Amino acid sequence: xxxxxxxxxxxxxxxxxxxxxxxxxxxxxxxxxxxxxxxxxxxxxxxxxxxxxxxxxxxxxxxxxxxxxxxxxxxxxxxxxxxxxxxxxxxxxxxxxxxxxxxxxxxxxxxxxxxxxxxxxxxxxxxxxxxxxxxxxxxxxxxxxxxxxxxxxxxxxxxxxxxxxxxxxxxxxxxxxxxxxxxxxxxxxxxxxxxxxxxxxxxxxxxxxxxxxxxxxxxxxxxxxxxxxxxxxxx
Ligand code: F6R
Numbered sequence: 211x212x213x214x215x216x217x218x219x220x221x222x223x224x225x226x227x228x229x230x231x232x233x234x235x236x237x238x239x240x241x242x243x244x245x246x247x248x249x250x251x252x253x254x255x256x257x258x259x260x261x262x263x264x265x266x267x268x269x270x271x272x273x274x275x276x277x278x279x280x281x282x283x284x285x286x287x288x289x290x291x292x293x294x295x296x297x298x299x300x301x302x303x304x305x306x307x308x309x310x311x312x313x314x315x316x317x318x319x320x321x322x323x324x325x326x327x328x329x330x331x332x333x334x335x336x337x338x339x340x341x342x343x344x345x346x347x348x349x350x351x352x353x354x355x356x357x358x359x360x361x362x363x364x365x366x367x368x369x370x371x372x373x374x375x376x377x378x379x380x381x382x383x384x385x386x387x388x389x390x391x392x393x394x395x396x397x398x399x400x401x402x403x404x405x406x407x408x409x410x411x412x413x414x415x416x417x418x419x420x421x422x423x424x425x426x427x428x429x430x431x432x433x434x435x436x437x438x439x440x441x442x443x444x445x
Contacts (some may be wrong), residue, residue, distance in 0.1 A: 215417050219430075221437045223444045227405050230440050231260035234338075234403055237436065238265060239274045241336050241399065248335045249280045249316075249328075251389060253348070254301040256376075257340040257403045266309035280314040280331055281307050283324075284339070285348040288362060288385035296377050318387055321360040328393065337397035341404045344368045345412055345425035349388035353423035358391040391426060395433055402430060404439040413443050 213221045224230050238261070242248050268274045283302055290297045299317055307315060316327045328334065339347055344366065350358055351366045363386050365373070373382045394400075404413050416427040417437065423429070 215437075218432050219417065219435045219437065221417065221439065221444065223439050223441060226440050226442075227260050230403065230405055230438055231264040234258070234261040234401060234438050235264040235268060237401055237438075238336070238338070239268060242274060242276060242279060245335060246275065246278045247280070249282055249331045249333070251282045251284050251334045251337040251339075251394070251397060252302055252306050253284050253338055253340045253403075254298050254305065255340040257405050258338060259305060261338075261403065262305045262309065265306075269310050276310040276312050278314070279310075279312055280316060281310075281312050282316040282328060282331070282334060282389075283318040284337075285386055285388040286318045287383035288387060289383055296380060296383070318360075318389065321362070321387060321390075324389070325360050325393070328389075334393060334397040335399065337394055337400040339394070339400060339402050339427075339430075341402060341409055341412060341416065341427055342369065343372045343408065343412060345416060345427045347391070347394055347426045347430070349386040350391050350394070350426045352426060354391050354426040355423040356391050356395055356429050358423075360388065360390040360393060362387045391429065395429060398434065400430055400433055400435045402427070402435060402437045404437065404443045406440070407442040407445075409439075409443045410445065413437075413439060 211223045215221050286298045318324045349363050370382050421428045
């Protein structure tokens with residue numbers, strides 16, 4: 211079902227996580243077909259994983275070619291070694307870059323270098339995002355104004371808690387670096403993936419509450435935003 215919820219925002223609801231993966235993969239493949247040199251800002255986290263698996267299957271079946279796409283890292287923890295399994299770079303490699311046969315990447319090391327590399331690419335064509343339980347985007351924690359730049363941040367207790375499930379008992383790093391709100395909001399197209407009943411209240415506020423730095427995801431309204439949600443998240 212497709213609903214329009216105000217200027218620029220298209221909300222599409224689907225029955226479950228599998229249908230979400232299909233619908234998201236359809237949109238991403240259409241964008242890659244329209245522009246094989248697409249630059250994509252890539253979220254990790256749990257929500258997009260079924261979508262990445264679906265995309266990998268389509269690549270394997272020869273339905274789509276990501277070899278000219280550039281994958282741009284959205285965020286990273288600070289203080290981890292390269293081979294630490296918790297690094298979001300390695301998670302993006304395992305789940306997105308390697309299975310899709312992507313050879314062009316922009317890694318988020320230092321904000322300055324990252325912003326330079328993204329500018330040289332001509333900016334972000336498609337931002338693939340998940341919705342933080344507190345409304346964060348990447349690691350843009352509340353409050354993050356629209357002009358918040360790419361920068362290092364300290365994670366909120368809420369984000370430390372929500373990240374704990376990824377790492378099976380290992381401590382969650384408290385520092386991170388994130389693509390700025392300014393970069394995220396400048397993407398030519400944004401796809402926000404939301405699944406599960408635990409995201410229901412924050413998704414409502416994101417789409418229908420006040421647009422405020424206290425809920426960074428609400429600032430996506432007014433950009434070319436498509437929200438794909440399963441029925442658990444948008445009943
Ligand atoms: C991950 C990221 C985070 C997640 C968000 C939702 O790279 O930047 O902002 O997108 O915390 O996480 P999940 O999908 O695990 O609910």
